[in-house]
Amino acid sequence: MGTCRICQQEYSQHQQFCSNCGYPLTTLSPTLGELPQPWQEIVAQREAWEQQIWQRYQQLQQQCQQQQPIAERQQENARIQRQLESQKQLQQSQQKLLEQLLELIQENSLRQSSTNSQAYQQVQQQVAQLQQAIANLQQEVTKLTQTSKFSSPSQSQIQEVPLNSSIGYDYTRLRDLLAAGKWKQADKETRKALIKVAGKKNQSSLTAKEVDGLSCEDLLTIDSLWVKYSNGKFGFSIQKNIYLNLGGTRDLNVGLALETWQQFANAVGWYMGKEWLGKGSVSPNPDGMDVELKDIPAGHFPQDALTYRYMLRNLFVRIEFCEFSSKSDL
Structure with missing residues (x-):
């Protein structure tokens, strides 16, 4: 043998x-x-x-x-x-x-x-x-x-996501907003949670160093909630997979290719033609999109977590590290 x-x-x-x-x-x-x-x-x-x-x-x-x-x-x-x-x-x-x-x-x-x-x-x-x-x-x-098509799992297939937090943050509101399909409000709640997890007292933007140090426990809780209540359509891990499949690199020492980033932004519905939706690079459109899940591109949310697009790659690298560490602990 x-x-x-x-x-x-x-x-x-x-x-x-x-x-x-x-x-x-x-x-x-x-x-x-x-x-x-x-x-x-x-x-x-x-x-x-x-x-x-x-x-x-x-x-x-x-x-x-x-x-x-x-x-x-x-x-x-x-x-x-x-x-x-x-x-x-x-x-x-x-x-x-x-x-x-x-x-x-x-x-x-x-x-x-x-x-x-x-x-x-x-x-x-x-x-x-x-x-x-x-x-x-x-x-x-x-x-x-x-x-691949996203389908709604049966109730017997859905498991509750533990609302774990390294700082004792209460994710009940985020869970309830997602369960109700209130994607834009849940997006804002996600940004608020990340700022708290990073230890910041105001609503200012996170730095790359702060993103690299985000708690895996909290980051996985946030991502799991998005993935579950969107039936696998939204979440940082979903965005990460789309980015990598389009040829994105994990190497933070390599500059972020504008062409690859625009392909990613176009795929998730942040970039239409030659215009970004809303103000800034990845800020949400104030008017929002159709709240029907079937009409929103995969990976469209969360989109208000970070202000600057180049730091999203830091977030993708961090979530991948957290996923690997979580599996290693099993």
């Missing part, structure tokens, strides 16, 4: 492909010595790419199971399964390509250096093809995330 390097599924000695993710289990080694270091790195990069895609599919599948009712969830799972089958076929074709590359390496090991140089160029072309295939799969994951 062995364990698949991509999804950790056990497999028998004579299996050629993983029964769970379709990853090729057989490995080929050149007959003349060990695989050269450049090709070892190519193979390692390929496995890392495929493992990342598999994990994204698994996360997406888990999100769909949590947010969709049974009938739509089955339909969504069928589509995801078709995506996985397509990836399995791609993995099999990639395995054949690697086998051909290994054969080519074995043949060229006996030839002159000029011939080896030509073989290396062919390997580079094959690696470029693999990179393009991975990029195409990532685009499919992004499309699948953006086009």
Whole structure:
């Protein structure tokens, strides 16, 4: 018995492909010595790419199971399964390509250096093809995330969100506003809560340092309330996923790309054509939008939590850290 390097599924000695993710289990080694270091790195990069895609599919599948009712969830799972089958076929074709590359390496090991140089160029072309295939799969994951429908879970599926706070803040008002579908008022209450959690006594804006130090306990409570009462449509974690799927970076040392930010703002309904809704970069439109949940873009709320757009990325990084820390504590 062995364990698949991509999804950790056990497999028998004579299996050629993983029964769970379709990853090729057989490995080929050149007959003349060990695989050269450049090709070892190519193979390692390929496995890392495929493992990342598999994990994204698994996360997406888990999100769909949590947010969709049974009938739509089955339909969504069928589509995801078709995506996985397509990836399995791609993995099999990639395995054949690697086998051909290994054969080519074995043949060229006996030839002159000029011939080896030509073989290396062919390997580079094959690696470029693999990179393009991975990029195409990532685009499919992004499309699948953006086009997934949000559904109302049944009452039996809804669990109460603990109103935890590191400073003893009372989130009852925020919960009641969200439960009543009063999104704009809940948005203002969210801003008020964050300012209190940051330890500020007035309604001034938070600094990047203050955002980076926000209490995970409070931040997760606020996010969980938004996600629950919007049926998975609003919340900092929802905005974070949309931002990352559009190519946003987690690296706070890298400047915030205006084009990516505008794509994000357009996706969540903050930026229409060439105009921002309301005053400032992410301030809410005073007239608001239709309060019908179905008519509001995913990720539209909260939008009044911070004044300056560049600090939203700090908030996304912070919520991701809090989510990871919360799972690690389980």
